[in-house]
Amino acid sequence: MNPLTSPLLTDLYQLTMLQAYLNSGIRQQAAFEFFVRTLPENRNFLTACGLETFLDYLEGMRFSPTELIYMKGTGRFSSDLIDYLEQFQFTGDVYAMPEGTVFFTDEPIIRVVAPICEAQLVETRLINMVQFETLIASKAARCVIAADGRASLIDFGVRRAHGAEAGLLAARASYIAGFIGTSTVLANAFYGIPIFGTMAHSFIEAHDSEEAAFIDFCLANPQNTTLLIDTYDTPNGCRKAVEVAKILAEKGIRVQRVRLDSGDILALSKEVRQILDQAGYRDIEIFVSGNMDEFIIEDLLTSGAPINGFGVGTKMDTSADAPYLECAYKLTEYADRPRMKKSSGKVSLPGRKQVFRSYEKGRMTGDVITVEGDSLAGTPLIEQVMVGGNRLAKPRTLQETAAYTRDQFNALPRDLRALRTAPAAYPVALSPSLNRLKAKIETSLDR
Amino acid sequence: MNPLTSPLLTDLYQLTMLQAYLNSGIRQQAAFEFFVRTLPENRNFLTACGLETFLDYLEGMRFSPTELIYMKGTGRFSSDLIDYLEQFQFTGDVYAMPEGTVFFTDEPIIRVVAPICEAQLVETRLINMVQFETLIASKAARCVIAADGRASLIDFGVRRAHGAEAGLLAARASYIAGFIGTSTVLANAFYGIPIFGTMAHSFIEAHDSEEAAFIDFCLANPQNTTLLIDTYDTPNGCRKAVEVAKILAEKGIRVQRVRLDSGDILALSKEVRQILDQAGYRDIEIFVSGNMDEFIIEDLLTSGAPINGFGVGTKMDTSADAPYLECAYKLTEYADRPRMKKSSGKVSLPGRKQVFRSYEKGRMTGDVITVEGDSLAGTPLIEQVMVGGNRLAKPRTLQETAAYTRDQFNALPRDLRALRTAPAAYPVALSPSLNRLKAKIETSLDR
Numbered sequence: 001m002n003p004l005t006s007p008l009l010t011d012l013y014q015l016t017m018l019q020a021y022l023n024s025g026i027r028q029q030a031a032f033e034f035f036v037r038t039l040p041e042n043r044n045f046l047t048a049c050g051l052e053t054f055l056d057y058l059e060g061m062r063f064s065p066t067e068l069i070y071m072k073g074t075g076r077f078s079s080d081l082i083d084y085l086e087q088f089q090f091t092g093d094v095y096a097m098p099e100g101t102v103f104f105t106d107e108p109i110i111r112v113v114a115p116i117c118e119a120q121l122v123e124t125r126l127i128n129m130v131q132f133e134t135l136i137a138s139k140a141a142r143c144v145i146a147a148d149g150r151a152s153l154i155d156f157g158v159r160r161a162h163g164a165e166a167g168l169l170a171a172r173a174s175y176i177a178g179f180i181g182t183s184t185v186l187a188n189a190f191y192g193i194p195i196f197g198t199m200a201h202s203f204i205e206a207h208d209s210e211e212a213a214f215i216d217f218c219l220a221n222p223q224n225t226t227l228l229i230d231t232y233d234t235p236n237g238c239r240k241a242v243e244v245a246k247i248l249a250e251k252g253i254r255v256q257r258v259r260l261d262s263g264d265i266l267a268l269s270k271e272v273r274q275i276l277d278q279a280g281y282r283d284i285e286i287f288v289s290g291n292m293d294e295f296i297i298e299d300l301l302t303s304g305a306p307i308n309g310f311g312v313g314t315k316m317d318t319s320a321d322a323p324y325l326e327c328a329y330k331l332t333e334y335a336d337r338p339r340m341k342k343s344s345g346k347v348s349l350p351g352r353k354q355v356f357r358s359y360e361k362g363r364m365t366g367d368v369i370t371v372e373g374d375s376l377a378g379t380p381l382i383e384q385v386m387v388g389g390n391r392l393a394k395p396r397t398l399q400e401t402a403a404y405t406r407d408q409f410n411a412l413p414r415d416l417r418a419l420r421t422a423p424a425a426y427p428v429a430l431s432p433s434l435n436r437l438k439a440k441i442e443t444s445l446d447r
Numbered sequence: 448m449n450p451l452t453s454p455l456l457t458d459l460y461q462l463t464m465l466q467a468y469l470n471s472g473i474r475q476q477a478a479f480e481f482f483v484r485t486l487p488e489n490r491n492f493l494t495a496c497g498l499e500t501f502l503d504y505l506e507g508m509r510f511s512p513t514e515l516i517y518m519k520g521t522g523r524f525s526s527d528l529i530d531y532l533e534q535f536q537f538t539g540d541v542y543a544m545p546e547g548t549v550f551f552t553d554e555p556i557i558r559v560v561a562p563i564c565e566a567q568l569v570e571t572r573l574i575n576m577v578q579f580e581t582l583i584a585s586k587a588a589r590c591v592i593a594a595d596g597r598a599s600l601i602d603f604g605v606r607r608a609h610g611a612e613a614g615l616l617a618a619r620a621s622y623i624a625g626f627i628g629t630s631t632v633l634a635n636a637f638y639g640i641p642i643f644g645t646m647a648h649s650f651i652e653a654h655d656s657e658e659a660a661f662i663d664f665c666l667a668n669p670q671n672t673t674l675l676i677d678t679y680d681t682p683n684g685c686r687k688a689v690e691v692a693k694i695l696a697e698k699g700i701r702v703q704r705v706r707l708d709s710g711d712i713l714a715l716s717k718e719v720r721q722i723l724d725q726a727g728y729r730d731i732e733i734f735v736s737g738n739m740d741e742f743i744i745e746d747l748l749t750s751g752a753p754i755n756g757f758g759v760g761t762k763m764d765t766s767a768d769a770p771y772l773e774c775a776y777k778l779t780e781y782a783d784r785p786r787m788k789k790s791s792g793k794v795s796l797p798g799r800k801q802v803f804r805s806y807e808k809g810r811m812t813g814d815v816i817t818v819e820g821d822s823l824a825g826t827p828l829i830e831q832v833m834v835g836g837n838r839l840a841k842p843r844t845l846q847e848t849a850a851y852t853r854d855q856f857n858a859l860p861r862d863l864r865a866l867r868t869a870p871a872a873y874p875v876a877l878s879p880s881l882n883r884l885k886a887k888i889e890t891s892l893d894r
Contacts, residue, residue: 002449003611003633011605011630012644020646020667026653070636078667116653123647127606128614135609158458159574160771162582163612164450167575183458186450189517197459199467200570202778205786206473206563220467220525232789232892314771323770324607324761331649339652342679445679 001067004165005060007088008067010124015071018117019081030116031333031352032123033108034130040322044416045426047141047405048101048109049173050133052395054126055386058090061122084117092118094386097355098396100137100176100405101381102412104428107355107369108332108382109134116334123329131327132166133173137405139294139319140177143312145409145417146298152309153297154196155182156289157317170317176401178409183311191398198226198259198287198311210237214244218253226257226287229272234263238272242279255281257309261290266305273306285309293320294419340441349434350441355381364411370431448514451612452507454535455514457571462518465564466528477563478780478799479570480555481577487769491863492873494588494852495548495556496620497580499842501573502833505537508569531564539565541833544802545843547584547623547852548828549859551875554802554816555779556581558829563781570776578774579613580620584852586741586766587624590759592856592864593745599756600744601643602629603736604764617764623848625856630758638845645673645706645734645758657684661691665700673704673734676719681710685719689726702728704755708737713752720753732756740767741866787888796881797888802828811858817878 003009021027036046063071063085071077071085092114103109110130112119143153155174158167171187181194188195199217207213210231218225227244229237238258245255258276260268269286276284288300289311297310314320330348331339338350351371356378358365368376385392396404415422430438450456468474483493510518510532518524518532539561550556557577559566590600602621605614618634628641635642646664654660657678665672674691676684685705692702705723707715716733723731735747736758744757761767777795778786785797798818803825805812815823832839843851862869877885 001633001636002451003615003637004450006633008633008636009605009611009614010632011603012632012642013630013646015632016644016668016671017646017650017664020650020664021653023667024663026663030649030653032649067636074635076671120647120649124606125611128608128610131607132609156458158456159571160578161575162579162609162765162770163575163616164456164572165610165612167456168450169610183460185457185459185462186448186453186455188521189448189455189514190450195459197463199460199464200567201788202477202479202567202786203460203464203467205778205788206468206477206781216471216473217464217467220470221463224463224523318609318765318770320770323609323765323767331652334653339649341648341652 001064005057006067007061007063007121008070009128010121014121014124015077015081017120018084019078021117022080022084023078027115027117028335029113030119030331031111031113032119032329033332033353034110034126034327034329035108036105037326037328038105040325042420043138043322044418044422045102045104045412046134046325047137047177047408048097048103048134049099049137049176050130050169051096051099051110051385053129053133053169053172054110055094055391055395057125057129058094058122058386058389059391061088061090063088089389090114090118090122091389092386093384093388095382095384097381098383098404100401100408102364102408104367104426106349107367107428108353111352111382127327127329129169131325133169135319135322135325136170136173136316137177139316139322140174140179141409142294142419143297143316144178146294146419147301147310150301151297151307153179154309154311155179155184155316156311156313158184160314161317166317172398174316175398176405178402178406193398197224199228201228201231204228204231210240211244214241215247218244218248218255222253225253225255226259227255228259228261230260230262234260234268235271235275238275242275242281245281245284255284257285257287259287259289261288266300266303269305269307287311289313291315298419338437338441340438342442342445349430349438351434351437353434357381359411362411363413364426366427366429368429368431369434371433371437374431374433376431448511452504453514454508454510454568455517456575457568461568461571462524462528464567465531466525468564469527469531470525474562474564475782476560477566477778478558478560479566479776480779480800481557481573481774481776482555483552484773484775485552487772489867490585490769491865491869492549492551492859493581493772494584494624494855495544495550495581496546496584496623497577497616498543498546498557498832500576500580500616500619501557502541502838502842504572504576505541505569505833505836506838508535508537510535536836537561537565537569538836539833540831540835542829542831544828545830545851547848547855549811549855551814551873553796554814554875555800555829558799574774574776576616578772580616582766582769582772583617583620583763584624586763586769587621587626588856589741589866590744590763591625593741593866594748594757597748598744598754600626601756601758602626602631602763603758603760605631607761608764613764619845621763622845623852625849625853640845644671646675648675648678651675651678657687658691661688662694665691665695665702669700672700672702673706674702675706675708677707677709681707681715682718682722685722689722689728692728692731702731704732704734706734706736708735713747713750716752716754734758736760738762745866785884785888787885789889789892796877796885798881798884800881804828806858809858810860811873813874813876815876815878816881818880818884821878821880823878
């Protein structure tokens with residue numbers, strides 16, 4: 001059982017509900033929608049991500065003999081359920097906003113339409129994947145907007161990510177949002193995302209001197225020469241890097257970058273720039289890391305720190321200031337009848353929905369959530385991506401998705417690009433037809 | 448390539464440093480230690496977790512043919528490195544505090560002693576696993592202490608956990624910390640952790656009435672009868688549960704629990720308790736979920752909410768108020784010489800270390816971090832767990848570890864059990880021998 005593909009990475013209730021559905025013959029078509037209820041603090045928009053990861057999962061979703069044997073062994077599950085799962089494959093339709101689409105609260109970004117057993121069973125893993133990648137793409141978006149083309153960003157977060165899959169998916173989500181790459185090797189092997197790396201403090205400490213460490217590293221990695229200069233004293237480390245750059249030049253090796261990972265980065269980056277420039281190394285770039293996030297990136301660059309690139313790790317890969325989204329995957333229709341929940345504070349919108357977005361001079365001006373099938377002004381954001389369990393088209397490449405995402409960010413109203421909550425939220429309205437449907441269902445529930 | 452076992456789930460620099468080590472013949476023994484630099488807000492202690500997960504990884508750590516072919520294909524890596532990795536297995540020693548041990552800042556909880564290439568290569572995944580499980584065990588510990596035996600706790604967080612492995616490991620870490628189980632089915636299949644589940648709002652909504660949903664569910668799952676009563680109106684839902692309990696009693700099925708997932712939980716739990724009691728169902732328990740954390744659990748129980756169990760999800764599985772630890776895996780010795788880093792604000796302690804803990808009347812009174820080999824008063828916390836790449840003993844069962852962890856929590860000074868930062872931190876001292884070593888290395892670095 002591989003946790004990444006196992007359908008048993010789910011909540012027990014998905015299986016016990018299935019058992020009840022099978023038992024009572026509740027097998028008709030259902031529609032579920034995934035949406036976010038509220039924006040976390042300081043977020044003016046979110047960036048949809050994780051759809052293709054989820055579609056991959058759906059296409060491969062099977063119960064293996066080992067999984068079925070385990071299930072039988074628990075004594076919890078009926079033979080009807082085991083028989084059903086033995087044959088299980090996802091046969092439903094999926095509708096979604098493409099990855100990289102900017103979206104707002106209450107807007108469905110994924111809709112699953114399938115026999116209720118199937119649509120229900122995929123809930124846990126859908127949320128597990130899509131909330132995480134959306135969280136990270138939305139956090140990375142803030143870093144990209146903060147850097148504003150002035151410096152490159154690289155994901156350095158795999159070690160503090162929450163487990164293996166989080167490390168891998170964070171590389172994917174941040175690349176979609178505009179990072180140029182990651183330090184995570186497996187993300188290159190899996191997704192072809194460019195990888196970058198420097199050296200660790202331990203590497204310096206294992207040598208008798210910084211110079212020796214720098215030279216050893218560059219001789220072994222002549223195409224990949226970023227020198228970490230803060231192990232003992234940053235300006236001193238920089239002067240040693242300069243000496244090493246001279247020695248290596250004679251061997252035809254160019255020092256590309258120095259890295260700072262601690263201390264007063266603004267002051268040190270300026271001092272280091274000066275040392276490099278005065279030694280004639282205007283082409284050696286300055287790369288910084290250590291506790292970086294969108295606020296620090298913006299502050300440093302706005303203060304004129306001569307930084308060419310940032311390694312962004314922990315705070316992005318955990319979305320540290322907002323490590324989860326208030327999101328839900330809700331039944332909106334069963335057996336052709338719209339459904340909704342009325343639990344206090346957790347009302348959901350009934351029926352299959354579409355979102356229309358209006359633009360003026362290339363900037364987004366407002367969204368309307370409406371009943372599917374309505375034709376409103378603006379661009380519909382939700383499209384069908386899977387029919388009968390099969391993708392309608394080959395997924396876009398990550399590069400294409402990243403380009404699409406960049407266009408999305410460029411179309412944001414200026415206020416929404418701020419790192420703090422904008423004075424006014426982006427306008428998202430419910431259409432008259434959706435309001436009528438909501439009122440009708442509410443009335444029927446009050447009976 | 449399976450991300451959970453692949454040694455390529457690592458930072459690129461681990462491989463490029465290895466290439467340099469091999470190239471320059473730096474192959475001697477190194478010691479690295481994993482520790483936490485600072486406690487997050489509101490944390491008075493941490494709970495070590497993830498060691499056994501990491502040892503499993505070490506025991507199985509191999510580069511597969513596919514991984515080596517990938518590496519060759521990148522053109523980045525020397526044939527010396529590929530040859531080395533083809534033969535790679537971890538041959539080092541590991542020393543650690545047992546899982547479940549309470550620990551504090553600067554105390555090493557894991558030490559890896561191995562040829563430097565091996566000890567360095569495992570860094571990324573060690574941190575990726577151990578920081579996460581420690582984070583979750585430490586968060587779960589707070590929930591357990593808040594509940595204080597007055598209610599049971601169940602992990603409900605897999606859907607908001609950051610990916611598949613996080614969901615699985617959060618179930619493991621919270622069980623070690625004292626949760627009675629999880630909703631994650633795969634955690635039962637992998638670790639034998641007890642699983643629990645209820646039903647979703649969608650299940651209710653897919654039926655024509657709450658009663659029908661309750662009955663369908665219980666008939667299909669007669670051993671697992673928790674009724675979700677808040678979909679439309681909680682007291683009403685509870686009265687329907689009572690009606691259903693009467694009907695089911697005739698069929699020999701007992702309703703075990705009702706679940707509340709929204710609204711004013713304190714008031715509703717009291718009202719629901721009254722409805723159940725008045726109907727003669729004193730044995731039906733009240734289970735609550737929805738945005739639970741240690742603060743809410745303590746508030747509810749202290750306010751007299753008649754709650755028997757909590758489902759704790761998002762906020763625990765993401766450790767929402769502290770989603771990462773300021774931790775590090777640092778070289779402390781190479782080629783028999785202690786090493787340390789002096790980067791501004793990030794000084795580390797040199798040499799192989801041990802921690803001694805003193806007790807009075809069964810309560811911890813203070814720790815001393817010292818040089819390995821010293822014999823001080825108190826109990827040494829770090830023991831050898833792996834020699835030459837092999838575990839010294841079979842791992843404890845999770846039940847044994849959970850019992851050990853409970854004893855650890857019971858030995859905490861009362862102040863440290865508070866959910867807010869205690870007035871005084873737990874005393875952790877450096878021994879004179881460690882202070883002397885530190886001063887000596889600092890002087891040598893200042894040369």
